[in-house]
Amino acid sequence: xxxxxxxxxxxxxxxxxxxxxxxxxxxxxxxxxxxxxxxxxxxxxxxxxxxxxxxxxxxxxxxxxxxxxxxxxxxxxxxxxxxxxxxxxxxxxxxxxxxxxxxxxxxxxxxxxxxxxxxxxxxxxxxxxxxxxxxxxxxxxxxxxxxxxxxxxxxxxxxxxxxxxxxxxxxxxxxxxxxxxxxxxxxxxxxxxxxxxxxxxxxxxxxxxxxxxxxxxxxxxxxxxxxxxxxxxxxxxxxxx
Ligand SMILES: O=C[C@H](O)[C@H](O)[C@H](O)COP(=O)(O)O
Numbered sequence: 001x002x003x004x005x006x007x008x009x010x011x012x013x014x015x016x017x018x019x020x021x022x023x024x025x026x027x028x029x030x031x032x033x034x035x036x037x038x039x040x041x042x043x044x045x046x047x048x049x050x051x052x053x054x055x056x057x058x059x060x061x062x063x064x065x066x067x068x069x070x071x072x073x074x075x076x077x078x079x080x081x082x083x084x085x086x087x088x089x090x091x092x093x094x095x096x097x098x099x100x101x102x103x104x105x106x107x108x109x110x111x112x113x114x115x116x117x118x119x120x121x122x123x124x125x126x127x128x129x130x131x132x133x134x135x136x137x138x139x140x141x142x143x144x145x146x147x148x149x150x151x152x153x154x155x156x157x158x159x160x161x162x163x164x165x166x167x168x169x170x171x172x173x174x175x176x177x178x179x180x181x182x183x184x185x186x187x188x189x190x191x192x193x194x195x196x197x198x199x200x201x202x203x204x205x206x207x208x209x210x211x212x213x214x215x216x217x218x219x220x221x222x223x224x225x226x227x228x229x230x231x232x233x234x235x236x237x238x239x240x241x
Pocket of ligand 1: 031032033034035036092093094095112113114115116117118121
């Protein structure tokens with residue numbers, strides 16, 4: 001399981017807080033990453049204790065974790081098909097969360113995809129009735145400014161790199177840490193980390209990337225999150241949109 005910055009205790013508080021929002025009978029989108037992993041384990045504990053819940057994994061890694069934790073799983077097409085139960089709530093991590101713009105606590109757009117799982121994550125998180133983000137304070141920012149993961153068809157690699165540059169970004173092909181060559185996603189594609197500096201209009205950038213031929217999915221999640229559970233040194237803060 002990939003881990004990122006932030007203390008594990010804070011991630012655990014966030015993940016476990018969101019896992020408490022799962023109700024009996026729920027179908028739950030299971031996010032990817034070190035923070036969502038805590039939620040999956042906690043849901044597994046609750047299933048052991050009698051909770052009736054089923055998961056919809058967002059990656060190979062989250063499916064494995066759910067299996068180890070004893071959470072029964074459905075595939076996404078099965079969950080959201082015409083006879084499917086739908087997804088009641090999704091719990092997923094983020095690389096950056098825009099919070100606190102406007103009046104009062106607010107959850108804004110996110111950057112996701114540090115683990116290259118953002119394409120399936122977006123499908124699951126967008127399909128859920130409620131999407132809860134789990135994070136530690138290092139992920140919070142007033143303005144998104146991390147690089148944006150962009151999953152691309154291998155054959156579209158050069159064209160997408162040009163389009164990212166034309167949009168004011170600098171694309172870097174993500175390389176694997178423990179193997180020679182690039183990262184290949186669960187869907188068989190490549191990933192650019194596209195740096196745009198401070199992103200003043202995430203919605204406009206999301207539209208530009210979504211309409212670029214060869215882009216399978218990007219890591220800007222705009223207007224999707226309903227709540228963010230932020231684990232802190234002493235507890236959990238919950239912000240709602
Ligand atoms: O592709 C991976 C996901 O978008 C993760 O949810 C994101 O990178 C956050 O992961 P972590 O909780 O490990 O920081």
